Amino acid sequence: MEEQIKLVHEAIDASLPLSSSDAIEAFRIRFLGRKGTVSALFEQLGSVPKEQKGQVGKLLNELKIKAQSAIDSASAAENGKSLVIPKTDLTLPGTPIQFGRLHPLTVVLNEMIEIFRFLGFSVASGPELEHDWYNFEALNFEHDHPARDMQDTYFIDKDLLLRTHTSPVQIRVMENQKPPIRSIMPGRVYRNEAVSARSYCLFHQLEGLLIDKNVSFVDLKTILLAFAREFFGPQTKIKLRPSYFPFTEPSAEVDVSCHLCHGKGCRVCKHSGWLEILGCGMVDPNVLKAAKIDPEVYSGYAFGMGIDRIAMMRYGIDDIRLLWDNNLRFLQQF
Amino acid sequence: MKIIYSWLKEFVDFDWTAEELANKLTMTGLEVEGIERTGAGFKGVVVGKVVSREKHPNADKLSVCMVDLGDGHPVQIVCGAPNVAAGQTVPVATVGAVLGGDFVIKKAAIRGQESNGMICSKSELGLEEGKSDGIWILEDSLIAGLDFATILNLKEDYVLEVAITANRGDALSHLGVARDVAALAGKMVRMPDLSIDPKYLSQSESSEKIKIEIESPEACSTYVGWYIEGLEARQSPEWMQTRLKQMALRPRNVLVDVTNYVMMELGQPLHAFDYDRLKTKTIKVKTFSGLSFTTLDSKSRQLPENALMICDGEEPVAIAGIMGGENSEVVDSTSKVLLESAWFNPSSVRKTAKKLSLSTDSSYRFERGIDHNLQTIAARRAAKLIVELGGGKASFKPVEVVAKPTPVLELTLRFAQVKRILGIEIPKDSIHQILDSLGFKMVGENSTEMMVKVPSHRPDVTREIDLIEELIRIYGFHHVPEAETVAVSYTPEQKSYYSEENNLRHLMNGAGFQEILCNSMIPKADAELVTSEIVPILNPQSEDMGIMRPALAPGMLAIAVKNQNHGLADLKFFELGHCFLKKPSKRYSKISGYDETIHLGFLLSGNFMPVSWNHESKPVSLFDLKGYLNAVIGAFQFADPVTLAVKESSYYEDYLTLNVKNQEIGYLGKISKTVQNFYGLKQPVYIAEFYLDEIRALKPRVARYQELSKFLPVEKDMAFWVSKTVAAEDMLLSIQSVKPELIRNVIIFDVFEAKQNPDQEKSVAFRMTLQNSEKTFTDEDIEGIMNEVNKTLEDKFKARLRGA
Structure with missing residues (x-):
């Protein structure tokens, strides 16, 4: 048996090199085909005495591999591409496998959502096509009040509009859930504002709502500081300025110390040392009443921020339209 | 709202700089967005005498002058102006002077000649637009060395640009802002001088000249009219003109200027009618419908239903609270006026102004609510200024009609509620001081609560929570600490698709798809290629954004073209977003008549893989897309199998729908030549969309372990x-x-x-x-x-x- 194997080795060597595809195929049939020499030897393996089987089997396998690799390298050469080069030049680039990336707004939004989930908030969502009642009325925007001018609105019909903020989801959450409520509401919102480098007719917001017994402004400030430090860095400071939103009272704008200059003043913070990033306040009793929650029993806070502006600040994007152009060369930077 | 630093000081004492004031106002909720320094646009400019002038040795157009700056030691200054000559008196920016805010004059050598300053032209001093012809030659009587800004009486002042939130109508005047300043400074505000010198008063009452009837007391609770006659001067004085200019108002004549001035001072919009042009001498305040009316800007306006008008008898002469009419406008020859100072209902003014698309300084203030006790005060202040500055005589008494008295609101402030909402206690002293200086009157107090009367200038304060906001606004949020712990009571995590959607995004990323986000508002033509059940926007910004997208495909195709035109041909991207259809069904939508659903869309075009030495590049086919779809379907883990049905579509030439138990859950296709040409795409594009709401409704596969076979396959x-x-x-x-x-x-x-x-x-x-x-x-x-x-x-x- 071993002698036969040796003969076949010689026969293989004698057949090389294989210089055409026909030669390769003839070689394959002669040695590895169903009735080929190597295959025939394998069939004889059954009759080899038990104690020699291992040794013979090993030799046979080597033979088969030799024949197969002769076919492989000849085929590769035949295909015009030598495998010799990659084996020696390992600096050649790998196969160009590419992952896609998330849109920068999703990156920022996800990071915020994860922070608030870590702080105990659930994620809620709602429709972008919304009733006036949810978008304005229930949020303490009176009819014929200038507060409505704060948000230029797109209308679908008399009562239906494109939500101008994610706050209507607050009402929907309060309708469907009894306190304690702890939710964040990320989403797309629409404002009928002229498109420019600084503003676009739609953008993204993330709002938060917490309703429970004994919730005060101290709790609001605590959660905002926790968020600011998680998002902007552990040294971040916050500063609250009184402001006005119809659905919260008292209301405040929140500035965070600039993460680039740490409050010293730079181009991004317009040399103020502070970045204006969110609005907040205690939920107005009228809003709680609209959602059938007793403001004498429960209190709560709400906050909201514009994702697009924060993403622009973070990445140094100076034209908001870039976010909507979706140029792949732009998107692949994030 | 522009607030002038020096004007504010007339109402309240404070010793903060403009910068400090701005910071303090911002921290009370009156955000100062900018400070503009006015007055002299220069510092360090003095009067100089040109002692001698020589031609510059190295430059034809320059002169070398010796200029006396008053100290007896003339300095050498190089001057480029053609009109400079010995003996002139000129303004000189000395070394160290600052022009135009930041241009500092330094000692310099100009073409080898030392120059110790600059002889200035009007435009270099910011006193003339454009470029002056030459240096400014002054009167010889001026003494060398005098400060030039002082000579011109240009006092340094500041204009603060204050953003007034929609609830703070009371702060739309200097008096209003002064109240907040007073609260901050612990002072009280001073009212302006309202006394009219008797020599300017006539013996008659206004009621002898005019009758006032209010037919709509809800819309107009108070109307004060003041009759003034014998006006002479036409121009208001320099100081008033300067202030109006600083407020970005154009000075016109005494009458108009005073009404504007008092509005900016006290917050009460006023109007002056030419008395002689009123047809009858009875003013009626009443509503009109469907009327055409020419306002004083000479525009004819179609009035909406129930517009509140001021009429002289029956003919309208003004749109109440918004704008006067051309027919009764004061003109240069006006010698008798009826001054109007009224209270109009905010929502009534707003409705009419909105429908007219007309917003004026007056309507802006009425919409935000003005002090309902201010009418007589403001009228008196205006009458005083008109007669003192314009001559003439005012009736010694106005006509005051109060059709509907506004009750004084009393509120209870519970101290425990302050603590409950703010989390801190505010000392009672501070509560008293803050409310007092804001004009709230204490009417009772015990250990747990106090009663206050809301001043008439704060119609926005109607509830206890409003008082709490006033307190913290002045007391300061910096007093509110952060807690040591983020204490939360347990609530079960609410069902949300955030994780599921994010997993999908990551799957798509892993498969090589880039996430994009497209505008949900698309052109009508693009939408109508997809469906006829479109959702149009009533007031789109442009035609290109007129329809809510019915599917993700149109947006993705538009982005594909943009990238193609940037030379990017191999496209592989996805979007996850809301799509909108007008449909009677209400399957997943919360809004009846409309179907708002979440889609996951993906787009493939160009080559499957970038060119590489070890790979042939091959154009993508529908089967590549189908492969990805299968992979995503596998990830969804449905209990029931997904079947594909070949369908016809005008949008796609090869088109398959994905179905689970007869429910369509998505589609894939190769866009048709028509669509390809519509978008100008150069190569075939493959698109698929999944309907996530449908998918969420499907029964999920529950994984169960099955024993693996011991026998070889x-x-x-x-x-x-x-x-x-x-x-x-x-x-x-x-x-x-x-x-x-x-x-x-x-x-x-x-x-x-x-x-x-x-x-x-x-x-x-x-x-x-x-x-x-x-x-x-x-x-x-x-x-x-x-x-x-x-x-x-x-x-x-x-x-x-x-x-x-």
């Missing part, structure tokens, strides 16, 4: 000739159904057309993985299965086994 290949009309998928399913427990997997590994009759026949080759969990297959077992497969395909599809 066997792979067997079979190839068949079959008619080209037979669907490969049907063959595949038929093979699987022969022995589902033994045929574990079937793949198609080869398909080609028959050489002899390529139009009719094709060869389809299958590789089956056979595995028995009970035993090792014998040759007979395998042969049996293969025979059965052969027979099944023969019977069902008239397939012939190749090589048989």
Whole structure:
């Protein structure tokens, strides 16, 4: 048996090199085909005495591999591409496998959502096509009040509009859930504002709502500081300025110390040392009443921020339209 | 709202700089967005005398002058102006002077000659637009060395740009802002001088000249009219003009200027009618409908229903609270006026102004609510200024009509509630001081609560919570600490699709798809290619953003074109977003009549892989997209299988829908030539969309462990000739159904057309993985299965086994 194997080795060597595809195929049939020499030897393996089987089997396998690799390298050469080069030049680039990336707004939004989930908030969502009642009325925007001018609105019909903020989801959450409520509401919102480098007719917001017994402004400030430090860095400071939103009272704008200059003043913070990033306040009793929650029993806070502006600040994007152009060369930077 | 620093100081004492004031106002909720320094635009400019002038030795157009700056030691200054001459008196910016805010004059050598300052032109001092012809030659009587800004009486001042929130109508005046300043400084505000020198008063009462009738007391609670006659001066004095200019108002004549001035001072909009032009001397305040009226800006306006008008008898002469009429406007020859100071209902003014698309300083203030006790005060202040500055005589008494008295609101402030909302206690002293200086009157107090009267200038304060906001606004949020712990009571996590959607995004990323976000508002033509059930926007910004997207495909295609035009041809991206249809169904939508659903869309175009040395690049096909779809479907883990149905579509030329139990859950297709041309796409584009709301409603597959077979699987290949009309998928399913427990997997590994009759026949080759969990297959077992497969395909599809 071993002698036969040796003969076949010689026969293989004698057949090389294989210089055409026909030669390769003839070689394959002669040695590895169903009735080929190597295959025939394998069939004889059954009759080899038990104690020699291992040794013979090993030799046979080597033979088969030799024949197969002769076919492989000849085929590769035949295909015009030598495998010799990659084996020696390992600096050649790998196969160009590419992952896609998330849109920068999703990156920022996800990071915020994860922070608030870590702080105990659930994620809620709602429709972008919304009733006036949810978008304005229930949020303490009176009819014929200038507060409505704060948000230029797109209308679908008399009562239906494109939500101008994610706050209507607050009402929907309060309708469907009894306190304690702890939710964040990320989403797309629409404002009928002229498109420019600084503003676009739609953008993204993330709002938060917490309703429970004994919730005060101290709790609001605590959660905002926790968020600011998680998002902007552990040294971040916050500063609250009184402001006005119809659905919260008292209301405040929140500035965070600039993460680039740490409050010293730079181009991004317009040399103020502070970045204006969110609005907040205690939920107005009228809003709680609209959602059938007793403001004498429960209190709560709400906050909201514009994702697009924060993403622009973070990445140094100076034209908001870039976010909507979706140029792949732009998107692949994030 | 612009607030002038020096004007504010007339109402309240404080010693903060403009910068400090701005900071403090911002921290009380009156955000200062900018500070503009006014007055002299220069510092360090003095009067100089040109003692001598020589031509510059190295430059034809320059002169070398010796200039006396008053100290007896003339300095050398190089001057480029053609009109400079010895003996002139000129303004000189000395070394160290600052022009135009930041241009500092330095000692310099100009073409080798020392220069110690600059002789200035009007424009260099910011006192003339454009470029002056030469230096400014002053009167010889001016003494050298005097500060030039002082001579010109240009006092330094500041204009603060304050953003007033919609609730703070009270802060739309200097008096209003002064109240906040007073609260901050612990002072009280001073009212302006209201006394009219008797020499300017006539003996008659206004009521002898005019009658006032209010027919709509809800819309107009108070109307004060003041009759003034014998006006002479036309121009208001320099100081008033300066202030108005600083407020960005154009000075016109005493009457108009004073009404504007008092509005900016006290917050009460005023109007002056030319008395002689009023047809009858009875003013009626009443509503009108559907009237055409020419306002004093000479525009004819169509008035809406129930617009509140001021009428002289029956003819309207002004749109109440918004704008006066051309027919009664004061003109240069006006000598008698009726001054109006009224309270109009905010929502009434707003409705009319909105419908007219007309916003004026007056309507802006009425809409935000003005002090309902201010009318007589403001009228008196204006009458005083008119007669003092314009001559003439005012009636000694106005006509005051109060059609509907406004009750004084009393509020209870519970100290415990302050603590409950703010989390801190505010000392009672501070509470008293803050409310007092804001004008709230204490009417009672015990250990737990206090009663206050709301001042008439704060119509926005109607509830206890409003008082709490006033307190913290002045007391300061910096007093509110952060807690040591983020204490939360347990609530179960609410069902949300955030994680699921994010997993999908990451799957798509892993498969090489870039996430994009498209505008949800798309052009009508793009939307109508998809469906007729479109959702139009009533007031779109432009035609290009007129329709809410019915699907993700239009947006993705628009982005594909943009990238193509930037030279990016290999496109692989996805979007997850809301889509909108006008449909009576309300399957998943919260809004009846509309279907708002979440789609996951993906787009493939160009080459499947970038060119590389070890890979051939190959254009993508529908089957590549189908492969990705299958992978995503696998990830969804449905209990029931997804079937594909070939359908017709005008948007797609090859089009398949994805279905689970007859419910369509998505589609894939190659866009039709029509759509490709519509967008200007140069190469084929493949698109798929999943309807996530439908998918969420499907029964999920529950994973159960199944014991793995101990016996090795066997792979067997079979190839068949079959008619080209037979669907490969049907063959595949038929093979699987022969022995589902033994045929574990079937793949198609080869398909080609028959050489002899390529139009009719094709060869389809299958590789089956056979595995028995009970035993090792014998040759007979395998042969049996293969025979059965052969027979099944023969019977069902008239397939012939190749090589048989």
